[in-house]
Structure formats: structure tokens, C-alpha cells
Amino acid sequence: MMYNKKKKGMIDLLQVEHVTKRYDNILAVDDLSFTVNDGSIFGLLGENGAGKTTTFRMINNLLKMDEGKILLDGKPITYKETDKIGFLTEERSLLTKLTVKEQVIFYGILKGMDEKTILEKLDYWLERFQITEYKNRKIKELSKGNQQKVQFITAIINDPKLLILDEPFTGLDPINVELFMNVIKEFKEKKSSIIFSSHRMEHVELFCEELVILVKGKCVLQGKLKDIKKDYRKKNIHICGTIDIDKIKNLQGVLDINQTPEETIIKIASDDYIDEVFEIIKKGQNITKFSVEDPTLNEIFLNKVGEAYETKI
Numbered sequence: 367m368m369y370n371k372k373k374k375g376m377i378d379l380l381q382v383e384h385v386t387k388r389y390d391n392i393l394a395v396d397d398l399s400f401t402v403n404d405g406s407i408f409g410l411l412g413e414n415g416a417g418k419t420t421t422f423r424m425i426n427n428l429l430k431m432d433e434g435k436i437l438l439d440g441k442p443i444t445y446k447e448t449d450k451i452g453f454l455t456e457e458r459s460l461l462t463k464l465t466v467k468e469q470v471i472f473y474g475i476l477k478g479m480d481e482k483t484i485l486e487k488l489d490y491w492l493e494r495f496q497i498t499e500y501k502n503r504k505i506k507e508l509s510k511g512n513q514q515k516v517q518f519i520t521a522i523i524n525d526p527k528l529l530i531l532d533e534p535f536t537g538l539d540p541i542n543v544e545l546f547m548n549v550i551k552e553f554k555e556k557k558s559s560i561i562f563s564s565h566r567m568e569h570v571e572l573f574c575e576e577l578v579i580l581v582k583g584k585c586v587l588q589g590k591l592k593d594i595k596k597d598y599r600k601k602n603i604h605i606c607g608t609i610d611i612d613k614i615k616n617l618q619g620v621l622d623i624n625q626t627p628e629e630t631i632i633k634i635a636s637d638d639y640i641d642e643v644f645e646i647i648k649k650g651q652n653i654t655k656f657s658v659e660d661p662t663l664n665e666i667f668l669n670k671v672g673e674a675y676e677t678k679i
């Protein structure tokens with residue numbers, strides 16, 4: 367069973383069960399199952415063409431799946447159910463001849479909101495994103511980053527229970543990445559669930575709790591980020607100082623050694639090999655750092671995608 371089971375009587379906000387989607391002869395999503403709990407931040411990761419956008423479109427009822435089912439709050443997704451969803455699309459589908467205000471009203475009404483509520487929320491979010499001055503300006507006159515803020519506001523204007531963000535941080539400067547992240551965390555605190563894709567693993571690592579990695583539409587890794595790191599077993603030993611690299615190279619369990627101007631990083635197969643490495647390092651000179659660290663998500667991602675190709679999934 368690839369997806370989590372909850373206690374009896376409790377329903378996950380989103381259940382994706384054995385979903386398959388083909389475009390003619392391209393298998394874009396292949397028997398994909400996962401669940402997203404209330405108030406969690408979930409990452410859907412994969413290289414280009416892995417099937418993330420296709421999955422998001424099916425969750426939004428914009429695309430029909432060939433097999434499987436998708437349930438929101440225990441019910442199959444219909445047009446009405448999508449009122450509970452906010453979607454930041456990858457292709458940034460703004461109506462650029464409209465003003466910011468017209469655009470947001472248009473989306474809010476599509477989500478079943480009344481105009482008064484939309485305008486109240488719009489003023490709040492324009493202030494938060496520091497773009498109040500653009501309220502009555504045409505979207506095409508805004509910079510790329512500000513257009514992205516407007517797109518984000520359209521995705522959250524309905525206070526969605528499920529917020530889907532396809533590459534939300536692309537093209538943003540670090541200050542705006544932080545601003546977007548803070549708003550996303552606030553939605554989580556309000557018990558909304560967030561599902562997002564990103565190629566930037568350091569962003570995923572910062573605040574994602576659970577994730578799925580797709581390769582050619584198929585799930586190759588799934589679970590809580592902290593469990594994934596624990597199960598991965600490989601560790602990195604970071605050292606500053608002069609050490610006998612050749613002796614370390616010959617140790618069993620040492621997979622790779624990388625030297626940068628600042629430090630030496632020794633990759634080991636598991637923490638069973640730490641002591642032996644430490645014995646050699648103790649005999650080194652000017653040792654100012656010795657730390658054993660979990661692999662980065664980027665490393666796990668590259669490894670899992672590589673393994674999947676080797677086994678020709």
C-alpha cells in the first residue's frame with residue numbers, strides 16, 4: 367500500500383488513488399497514489415516531464431484521469447468541490463489586459479465568492495505583498511515578480527482548504543521567496559493543506575513535511591521528509607583540517623570523498639562506519655570541524671531518480 371491509512375473515521379483531505387493518465391501513447395502519470403493530511407505541506411517532486419502538472423490538473427478537475435480516483439474531503443472532485451481549492455498554475459495564466467482588481471474579482475467570482483468579500487480580502491493581500499499602488503493598473507504593466515504576486519493572490523483569495531502551487535518560487539528574489547513562504551505557513555496554521563512542486567530542493571527542505579518523488583509518472587519515493595532522511599542511511603562527514611585522505615579512501619563503507627576549499631566531505635554508507643573514519647581523523651592536524659550530517663534532499667533526489675533509471679522503471 368503506497369499511501370498512509372488514517373485512524374478509523376478520519377478522512378485525509380486529499381486522496382489520490384491509483385491514478386493513471388495517458389496523452390495518446392505517453393504515460394504521463396502511472397498508478398499514482400498518495401494522501402495529503404489537513405494542515406500539512408506536501409511536496410510533489412520530479413524532474414521535467416515527470417507528471418507533476420498533469421497531476422495538479424487532475425486534482426483541479428481540469429483534466430480527466432484514465433484510471434483511479436481523486437477524493438477531496440472524501441468526495442470525488444466536481445466543479446463545486448474545486449471552490450475549496452486554490453491553484454497557482456505553472457504557466458501563470460493571468461489575463462494581462464485586465465487590471466489587478468478586475469482579475470482578482472474575476473477569479474473570486476469563479477470560486478463562488480461575493481464581490482464585497484473579494485475586495486476586502488484583495489486590499490488585505492495587496493498590502494501584505496506591498497503592491498497596493500498597482501490595484502487599478504493593467505497586469506501587463508507590472509513586473510514579472512509583481513505579476514506573480516497577483517497570481518498568488520488569485521490562488522488564495524478564496525481562503526482555500528487545499529492550496530496547489532506549481533513552481534511557486536520560480537523567478538522570485540530571496541526576499542519574495544521568504545514572503546511567499548510566510549504566507550504559505552500561515553495557511554498551514556489555519557489548517558489548510560498545501561501541495562506544491564519545486565525544482566529547488568533547498569526550498570522543499572525548508573518547510574515541506576511529506577513528499578512524493580515521481581519518475582516518468584511513477585512514484586519512486588514517498589513519505590515524511592524526516593523518515594526519508596533516516597531511512598536513506600548514507601551520511602556525510604564534514605571535516606576541516608589536514609587528514610590522511612588515502613587511508614580514508616581505503617576504508618570499507620566510504621563511498622566518496624569531496625574536497626572543497628573550505629572542507630572535506632566523506633560520504634559513508636551508514637553511521638556504522640563513523641568510528642573507523644574518526645580514528646584516522648584523530649591523527650590529522652589542525653582539525654577544527656568534525657560533523658556527521660544527514661544527506662541533503664537534493665542528494666537523495668538525484669540518487670533516487672538515478673536508481674529509477676538504472677532499474678529502467
Ligand code: ATP
Binds near residue numbers: 389394413417419456
Ligand atoms: P515540468 O517540471 O517540466 O513542468 P511536469 O512534471 O509538470 O514537468 P507534465 O507537464 O505533467 O510534467 O508532463 C508529463 C508528461 O506528459 C511529459 O512527457 C509531457 O511531455 C507530457 N504531456 C504533458 N501535457 C501534454 C499534452 N497536453 N499533450 C501531450 N503530452 C503532454
